[in-house]
Amino acid sequence: MSLFDLRLQDVHNKLSHKELSVTELVDESFARIKATEASIQAFLTLNEEGARQHAAELDKQLQAGAERGLLFGLPAGIKDNIVTEGLRTTCASQFLDNYNPIYDGTVVSKLKSAQSVTIGKLNMDEFAMGGSNENSSYYPTRNPWNTEYVPGGSSGASAASVAAGQVYFSLGSDTGGSIRQPAAYCGIVGLKPTYGLVSRFGLVAFASSLDQIGPLTKNVEDSAFVLQAIAGYDAKDSTSANVSIPDYTSALTGDVKGLRIAVPKEYLGEGVDPKVKEAVLNALKVYESLGATWEEVSLPHTEYAIAAYYLLASSEASSNLARFDGVRYGVRADNPANLIDLYRKSRSEGFGPEVKRRIMLGTYALSSGYYDAYYLKAQKVRTLIKQDFDQVFEKYDVIIGPTAPTAAFKLGEQVGDPLTMYLNDICTIPVSLAGVPAISIPCGQAEGLPIGLQIIGKAFDESTVLRTAHAFEQNTEFHKLRPQL
Numbered sequence: 125m126s127l128f129d130l131r132l133q134d135v136h137n138k139l140s141h142k143e144l145s146v147t148e149l150v151d152e153s154f155a156r157i158k159a160t161e162a163s164i165q166a167f168l169t170l171n172e173e174g175a176r177q178h179a180a181e182l183d184k185q186l187q188a189g190a191e192r193g194l195l196f197g198l199p200a201g202i203k204d205n206i207v208t209e210g211l212r213t214t215c216a217s218q219f220l221d222n223y224n225p226i227y228d229g230t231v232v233s234k235l236k237s238a239q240s241v242t243i244g245k246l247n248m249d250e251f252a253m254g255g256s257n258e259n260s261s262y263y264p265t266r267n268p269w270n271t272e273y274v275p276g277g278s279s280g281a282s283a284a285s286v287a288a289g290q291v292y293f294s295l296g297s298d299t300g301g302s303i304r305q306p307a308a309y310c311g312i313v314g315l316k317p318t319y320g321l322v323s324r325f326g327l328v329a330f331a332s333s334l335d336q337i338g339p340l341t342k343n344v345e346d347s348a349f350v351l352q353a354i355a356g357y358d359a360k361d362s363t364s365a366n367v368s369i370p371d372y373t374s375a376l377t378g379d380v381k382g383l384r385i386a387v388p389k390e391y392l393g394e395g396v397d398p399k400v401k402e403a404v405l406n407a408l409k410v411y412e413s414l415g416a417t418w419e420e421v422s423l424p425h426t427e428y429a430i431a432a433y434y435l436l437a438s439s440e441a442s443s444n445l446a447r448f449d450g451v452r453y454g455v456r457a458d459n460p461a462n463l464i465d466l467y468r469k470s471r472s473e474g475f476g477p478e479v480k481r482r483i484m485l486g487t488y489a490l491s492s493g494y495y496d497a498y499y500l501k502a503q504k505v506r507t508l509i510k511q512d513f514d515q516v517f518e519k520y521d522v523i524i525g526p527t528a529p530t531a532a533f534k535l536g537e538q539v540g541d542p543l544t545m546y547l548n549d550i551c552t553i554p555v556s557l558a559g560v561p562a563i564s565i566p567c568g569q570a571e572g573l574p575i576g577l578q579i580i581g582k583a584f585d586e587s588t589v590l591r592t593a594h595a596f597e598q599n600t601e602f603h604k605l606r607p608q609l
């Protein structure tokens with residue numbers, strides 16, 4: 125077994141027992157990046173000097189017998205919409221090509237106090253808008269299982285870099301599926317925590333009522349381990365929930381006897397690839413064999429979720445992205461005729477087509493005369509969707525279905541067709557609108573490409589989500605499969 129196949133906890137122990145130095149581990153990460161990056165293209169900025177310096181410091185501390193943080197020495201990648209002090213943060217947008225933040229986001233500060241080592245900043249769809257990484261204004265990241273395929277998005281490179289063994293874990297953000305869908309496409313584990321569990325201070329806002337940060341890892345135990353380090357109340361994020369944080373690792377008992385699983389019929393209906401459906405049904409058999417029970421249920425407002433999401437998320441984006449004006453942030457256009465022209469030119473040159481599309485849609489939906497018909501109506505639909513989940517959770521502990529209706533698609537295949545691209549999120553978007561936690565874990569393959577199983581839980585019940593996911597993992601081998609690179 126290679127070092128990379130070990131659980132984070134075991135690597136941490138090896139470091140603690142000095143069987144391995146942080147410098148060796150970090151060197152190995154960069155060696156792997158050198159070997160694979162030409163075909164994967166996951167990183168926008170590498171922190172090579174900073175990471176090596178940090179590793180040397182941690183090794184020195186270890187020699188001196190200092191206390192070790194939870195993620196001591198573990199090489200991490202960070203999605204490029206999470207600000208990192210002194211380390212370029214672009215949101216994969218030309219607009220922010222020159223942006224060097226002067227502070228760390230709360231999750232980055234938390235990773236620093238847990239002593240993980242930041243290897244670099246990971247590619248994404250521009251401002252997190254997209255599901256394939258093709259909306260990056262730099263270059264598309266590729267799927268390690270087959271480099272002609274997309275890794276998903278928007279946290280596509282956060283998933284690809286873990287699957288390719290470049291980093292031991294990464295952070296992504298999820299607005300309508302951006303952690304779970306790429307995790308599914310790349311055959312790894314991606315957790316979107318409950319809205320409010322992880323601070324978004326320092327996450328460049330896309331849709332503030334939906335955005336959540338979460339871990340992408342090789343297995344469920346690692347997911348629990350990283351979540352432990354990043355969860356918790358933060359006064360700097362006004363939507364941060366002041367809840368007590370349980371010990372997530374101790375929830376991983378392997379026991380799902382008596383667990384009541386709901387399977388929404390809308391998630392296995394038309395448009396779902398038969399191989400995906402088969403993988404999900406096989407997973408349900410595994411749960412049955414472990415003493416859990418499942419029943420089909422209905423989330424009747426699912427069909428309105430995508431329309432509601434694209435109205436709400438785009439409305440919020442049009443407001444959040446107003447700050448990028450070429451004055452306070454962003455690359456400034458040359459030779460403007462006046463101030464309005466400066467804004468217009470800078471924004472026209474700086475934003476890519478998908479970002480412009482959403483700003484226009486959102487501005488329209490919020491404009492007077494249309495607000496009630498679009499924005500307000502979408503808010504009402506959101507409430508109905510949340511009520512669908514509340515009702516199911518009165519009788520069931522978790523909801524299970526596919527993460528995405530298909531496995532990864534080919535690069536270029538959907539890029540000219542935004543509506544088809546939006547439909548990939550049909551199983552993840554309702555969960556985001558309801559604000560509840562969900563994880564994607566590998567549960568099968570179709571033509572050599574991974575399939576993801578989505579496990580959805582009650583608000584702040586990450587423990588049950590993780591326990592359910594872990595039980596499956598303990599009894600299957602899918603999480604051990606690695607792409608040949």
Ligand SMILES: NC(=O)C[C@H](N)C(=O)O
Pocket residue numbers: 252253254255277278297298299300301302303437549
């Ligand atoms: N950002 C996300 O969570 C993904 C979604 N596909 C979007 O483009 O909005």
